[in-house]
Amino acid sequence: MAECSVIDVLRRGQEWTEELKVLLAQPKLPSDQVELLLRNISGAFSEATAMSQNIVASVPDQRMPSTDENDMDAISSKKRRTQATPKFGGRKRANNSCNKVLRKSIDDEFQWRKYGQKEIFGAKYPRSYFRCTHKNDQNCQATRQVQQSEKQPDMYEITYIGEHTCKEAKKHCQQQEASYMINFKPNTNNALIQHFSSPPLSSIKHEQEEEVMSNQTSPGSIISHEQVNIPSDFLDMEPIVSDSFSMDFDGSSLELENIDSIFSFDQQYCSLFQV
DNA sequence: AGTATTTGACCCCC
DNA sequence: GGGGGTCAAATACT
The missing domain is CATH 2.20.25.80 (WRKY domain)
Structure with a gap:
């Protein structure tokens, strides 16, 4: 149920992104429409993130390690003991x-x-x-x-x-600074991908899987202002087209680079929730 | 011999 | 009650 909703939201965001691409291709940029679309896209990310948070949070966790050393004495056979002494007692998620x-x-x-x-x-x-x-x-x-x-x-x-x-x-923590960043400056909804910025360190890859990473532009070439990290896992799944845009509105400049990487990210995230 | 993996048993939680 | 996560003896590997 929730998965369908997440997908719907992400697809909506994807449609808006396609519209944005069309607008950006025009010689005279309708900045008000562009800004509206950006807000919509950013909002869709936020919404999907909030929804997915509930889904992912339901993944069970490991139990607490046992500290009971004495119960080893209760083992009488070579194989596992029977349930007389609860080795697994106190397990919690x-x-x-x-x-x-x-x-x-x-x-x-x-x-x-x-x-x-x-x-x-x-x-x-x-x-x-x-x-x-x-x-x-x-x-x-x-x-x-x-x-x-x-x-x-x-x-x-x-x-x-x-x-x-x-x-x-x-x-590896220090290498994390080379992670990828995305940003929507002119709005306030950019907390959206922040959720993805805190995977366990182990999910951030750098030196491995070069065969995929080599298809991308360098990390520094991606949008930056509000620093929102995307785990490279999402970015390395598909080749990323290197489109780059730059625009101004409301007196502040906004750079859009690798906008297709956002789409790719969106689509891959979507795939995680598909049944 | 030391370390890593396999796999059946065990237990928690829904 | 059963699915899923972990333990730990047995086994495989280096």
Whole structure:
């Protein structure tokens, strides 16, 4: 239900964007119409973001790690104990951040250790569970779930849960400044993509998947003013056409570069919610 | 030998 | 009650 609404909103935004492209191609820019369309587009992003927030927030989280060492004594057999001593007691689903992305590769800049795999009811492919390799030595709580996409078998749906607190995260944190930015200056709705700006660090890719990244313009060439980051995961899914526009209205200048990257982002985000 | 993966068991939560 | 997330012994790999 909510998914359909998100898609509707995003498609609406896409239609407005197409209209904007037509306007921008005109020699004499109707700046009032352009501004209106920009507001509409930005508003659509905001709306879709707010709606999707509710959807993504429902992704379950990992339980709290067990600290009960004594119950090991209760193990009498080689295999798992029976439920006399509740090893899993107190498990709860914390409100850690989670972020779902679609990728061609399951590799990223972090080291993961697989700790489980499950056949998911109604799903074609099993889901694999990974935790950060530094869970034990650095108490890093980041986990991720990887599942082959049914719609696009060459892609993987990766859900990142929790954030890295290991040294690897700190190392990659600095590289994050190279992430992509988008901006709609003349309106106040630009909080919209901000929601995407806070995926777990592990979902931000830089040096990997060059074969896709090389199709893009450099990060710095994308719009900037209000700094709104887009995870590169969304941008690297499709080649991005390098259109660039510049315009003025209300006395303030607005640059529109890589506007198609916005469409691409919109479409890819849409695909995450399609049934 | 140490480390990573597999896989059945276990438990929480809807 | 059952689906899904995690544990941990067994196994595979380096």
